[in-house]
Amino acid sequence: MEWTGARYADKPTLEVRTWIDAPLERVWSLVSDIALMPGMSEELQSVEWLDGAAGPAVGARFLGRSKHEALGEWQTTSHIIECEPLRALAWAVEDPEDPSAIWRFRLRPKDGGTELSEWMQLGPGRSGLSLAIDRMPDKEQKIVFVRLREFERNVTATLGAIKKRAEH
Structure with a gap:
């Protein structure tokens, strides 16, 4: 059976959306508080603002x-690359010019609540996934597919946790 799918160089993406029965302001307060994110993710263990930053703004950095x-x-x-309060928050991982990933939350009013989406792109910059691909180049598309499915599961869980906090 031949495997067909995205390669890392294709900058594969995924996006998950949810509707939240809460106003934009409440959802934004959760999305923009990066200190909450480790509690909503299996993978992310901790975050901290760098360079004296206390919150998101274009150019701010966090570890x-x-x-x-x-x-x-x-x-x-x-590196925060987009910050429009009540609308969007995005960051590039590692080098903003050649990121290993880009993550973005988008918010919009919908049906008396908020539609929240989380989007991510792998690559084009090197990452830990690149090392796995280097070791097994013949399995690149499967490696990318499996990692995207993991991200999809994690993003779905993160959005679910934000929804639960916002609605309660």
């Missing part, structure tokens, strides 16, 4: 420490 059963433990520096 994230992560852990994965197969990939081990690592830390990355993320």
Whole structure:
């Protein structure tokens, strides 16, 4: 059976959406408080603002420490690349010009509540996934597919946790 799917260089993406019965302001307060994110993620263990930053603003940086059963433990520096209160928050992991990933929350009013989406892109910069691909180049598409499914599961859980907090 031949495997067909995205390669890392294709900058594969995923997006998950949810509707939250809460106003934009409440949802934004949760999304923009990165200190809450480790409690909503299996992988992300801790985050801390760098350079004296106290919250998100374009150019602000934060350190994230992560852990994965197969990939081990690592830390990355993320750079806020978009910050529009009540609308969008995005960060590039490691080099903003050649990120190993980009993450973005988008909010919009919908049906008396808030539609929240979380989008992410792998690559194009090197990451821990690149090391796995280097070791097994013939399995690149499967490695990318499996990692995207893990991210989809984690993003779905994060959005569920934000929804629960916002609605209660």
